[in-house]
Amino acid sequence: MSHLGYPCFMAIDRDHVLRSAAALLTRKSTATMDEVAKAAGISRATLHRHFAGRDALVRALEQLGIAECEGALDRARPEEGSAAEAVRRLVREIQPAAGLLAFLYGENQLWEGDRQHEGWQRLDARIGALFQRGQRGGEFRIDLTPVWLTEALYGLIASCAWATLDGRVAARDFPTMIAELLLGGALRREEP
Amino acid sequence: MSHLGYPCFMAIDRDHVLRSAAALLTRKSTATMDEVAKAAGISRATLHRHFAGRDALVRALEQLGIAECEGALDRARPEEGSAAEAVRRLVREIQPAAGLLAFLYGENQLWEGDRQHEGWQRLDARIGALFQRGQRGGEFRIDLTPVWLTEALYGLIASCAWATLDGRVAARDFPTMIAELLLGGALRREEP
DNA sequence: CCCAGATGAGACATTGCTGTCTCATCTGGG
DNA sequence: CCCAGATGAGACAGCAATGTCTCATCTGGG
Numbered sequence: 001m002s003h004l005g006y007p008c009f010m011a012i013d014r015d016h017v018l019r020s021a022a023a024l025l026t027r028k029s030t031a032t033m034d035e036v037a038k039a040a041g042i043s044r045a046t047l048h049r050h051f052a053g054r055d056a057l058v059r060a061l062e063q064l065g066i067a068e069c070e071g072a073l074d075r076a077r078p079e080e081g082s083a084a085e086a087v088r089r090l091v092r093e094i095q096p097a098a099g100l101l102a103f104l105y106g107e108n109q110l111w112e113g114d115r116q117h118e119g120w121q122r123l124d125a126r127i128g129a130l131f132q133r134g135q136r137g138g139e140f141r142i143d144l145t146p147v148w149l150t151e152a153l154y155g156l157i158a159s160c161a162w163a164t165l166d167g168r169v170a171a172r173d174f175p176t177m178i179a180e181l182l183l184g185g186a187l188r189r190e191e192p
Numbered sequence: 193m194s195h196l197g198y199p200c201f202m203a204i205d206r207d208h209v210l211r212s213a214a215a216l217l218t219r220k221s222t223a224t225m226d227e228v229a230k231a232a233g234i235s236r237a238t239l240h241r242h243f244a245g246r247d248a249l250v251r252a253l254e255q256l257g258i259a260e261c262e263g264a265l266d267r268a269r270p271e272e273g274s275a276a277e278a279v280r281r282l283v284r285e286i287q288p289a290a291g292l293l294a295f296l297y298g299e300n301q302l303w304e305g306d307r308q309h310e311g312w313q314r315l316d317a318r319i320g321a322l323f324q325r326g327q328r329g330g331e332f333r334i335d336l337t338p339v340w341l342t343e344a345l346y347g348l349i350a351s352c353a354w355a356t357l358d359g360r361v362a363a364r365d366f367p368t369m370i371a372e373l374l375l376g377g378a379l380r381r382e383e384p
Numbered sequence: 385c386c387c388a389g390a391t392g393a394g395a396c397a398t399t400g401c402t403g404t405c406t407c408a409t410c411t412g413g414g
Numbered sequence: 415c416c417c418a419g420a421t422g423a424g425a426c427a428g429c430a431a432t433g434t435c436t437c438a439t440c441t442g443g444g
Contacts, residue, residue, distance in 0.1 A: 392437105
């Protein structure tokens, strides 16, 4: 045991378990603790040593999802350049976390409670601010509220993640499909 | 008992149970059979007399959702006028079923099986055909596939249904928010 | 080597939901 | 009135997943 009070490899182990769980739960959101353990290559006992219970596991996944989103948002530099380009960067950066987000998006348990994780509010605010910047700069239309645009972004990410799992959308098209639909819509642009 | 083999009021009763269940499960997808029964104002025993089990109930809801979608599609007259207007009509007609669709959309159980209800395929085909018509007519851009546009439509409907439940989007804005985002996107159009 | 700590396998009780059953009660048509 | 059929209330066992426990085993640092 290290001086930290836990073995130095536990951190990466925990991360590995979380990512396996995310990958599995994306495909089968009702997977058992036993299935999650098997997917991570550990026993159910060890899984319970890492996470007190299923609820704790989901909460940890929520935390991970929030962190991934914030990382993606940081890397996308939402204040920089045109808002449209910032949205494209954001979608591109967020793709690796799309499966996890799709799972969390469908986990009603996280939202029905009287109060949800503050991290989501912070994310909503940051993404909403990006859309607002686009509106103020005359780049985005103003008849769609930033709140709705943010919500729609989440919805499209989840849709595309599931469509990708089913093979209805190619993974390499993920960023384009979402960003182009969200930004430009289905209507053809008039040639200038 | 009527000559039909069941009381004449059972049909409407069954429909009432289904709609109550849809309304409840939209808010809490993990609701118990007991909660569903209470929400419909009947006992659990009677609920089991109508639907053999939870699975049968979900399947019946799926059937209802498909029927509502097909009805909305029929009323939207997807072959008539511009494709964009047809999409707007479709979204407007589908709004009453949005909550049910959002529930079904998150019910992975319906999709993970090796084969899903053929009704969805028929719906996908009809909606996809609408988008394809818009593309062929030069109205819609061709770099977003009809399959993805269909998927995105479902996703936006589910997103907006949940956002409406949470009060983040007004119910009266539902058709506009979805149709305008799907058709026009966030970017402002250049003035002609 | 020695041992603390981590792990895997499995036993175990508990819990919440399900599906089925019975029985008393209600209701509407004949 | 009479009765078939529907209903509500509740009992009951079954089941699947959870959470806790023990114990044998493995592993790495000192």
